[in-house]
Amino acid sequence: xxxxLLKGHERPLTFLKYNRDGDLLFxxxxxxxxxxxxxxxxxxxxxxxxxxxxxxxxxxxRDSRFLVTGSxxxxxxxxxxxxxxxxxxxxxxTPARSVAFSEGEKLLLITTDPFMGAPSAIHxxxxxxxxxxxxxxxxxxxxxxxxxxxxxxxxPLNTTIISCGEDGTIRxxxxxxxxxxxxxEAHSKNIQTLSMSADGSHFITASADKSAKLFxxxxxxxxxxxxxxxxxxxxxxxxxxxHVVLGGGQEARDVTTTSSRAGKFEAKFYHKIFEEEIGGVKxxxxxxxxxxxxxxxxxxxxxxxxxxxxxxxxxxxxxxxKV
Numbered sequence: 001x002x003x004x005l006l007k008g009h010e011r012p013l014t015f016l017k018y019n020r021d022g023d024l025l026f027x028x029x030x031x032x033x034x035x036x037x038x039x040x041x042x043x044x045x046x047x048x049x050x051x052x053x054x055x056x057x058x059x060x061x062r063d064s065r066f067l068v069t070g071s072x073x074x075x076x077x078x079x080x081x082x083x084x085x086x087x088x089x090x091x092x093x094t095p096a097r098s099v100a101f102s103e104g105e106k107l108l109l110i111t112t113d114p115f116m117g118a119p120s121a122i123h124x125x126x127x128x129x130x131x132x133x134x135x136x137x138x139x140x141x142x143x144x145x146x147x148x149x150x151x152x153x154x155x156p157l158n159t160t161i162i163s164c165g166e167d168g169t170i171r172x173x174x175x176x177x178x179x180x181x182x183x184x185e186a187h188s189k190n191i192q193t194l195s196m197s198a199d200g201s202h203f204i205t206a207s208a209d210k211s212a213k214l215f216x217x218x219x220x221x222x223x224x225x226x227x228x229x230x231x232x233x234x235x236x237x238x239x240x241x242x243h244v245v246l247g248g249g250q251e252a253r254d255v256t257t258t259s260s261r262a263g264k265f266e267a268k269f270y271h272k273i274f275e276e277e278i279g280g281v282k283x284x285x286x287x288x289x290x291x292x293x294x295x296x297x298x299x300x301x302x303x304x305x306x307x308x309x310x311x312x313x314x315x316x317x318x319x320x321x322k323v
Contacts (some may be wrong), residue, residue: 013303240297
């Protein structure tokens, strides 16, 4: 399985996102400029210039026309995917951490970090069909997490929002009124991110406590736990096979006194049902911060502290191996 190395960022990667068709890959990093690539061969199509801080997250509409990015420069921006033109900028008092379009893309959720006494919050914005009518107004502002909200996503049919944070909790909110419906202390340390399954029925959390956990989307029932040897920064669920991939590693500052092997900079594959590790993919020279499966399940991408995106197309044996 020979990787394609994508070198277009000068700083560590923070987030990766495939479009619905799986032919485009969007990458965010701390170098201010999100990139877009052809997913099959790694050719860079261009980047989106306008942010003045690290870009933490992005999402793309189903038709691949519009992109949204959230940044440490206290803004979330809407872009035209094809031209790279900035269409609108939502501004906040604090850094924007996580962004997600709702099903149907009429709504947008943006999470903001705690800063200078202001608590973290989840903002729900209406996305206007005509960009000239777009406003800064929030339909709802949801507060409740202690510390940073590291990721928030829409639940089935846009009725709920699921969020995770530095407080180790996962929470479910009523999207219509912002009321907290469910809260679970899922991990003993920071939850770095969460990722939904293709059908939205379950999601996986990645935590600094060296574990990843699979939960039922509606009930928050803990389904599976995957133990690792190092902090986990990213996790993704295969849309094709019963596999999950985890990535992470010790902080670079903790590795300098030891060999690079001690960093455990591998993308580790686990069987989703049996919770057993089934393989690993090496290559990064620093912790893995971002992972994403192509929607067709035949390739995946990883982004690391080393500034590289690595796209791996699976060999035929991957689909026939017996576990």
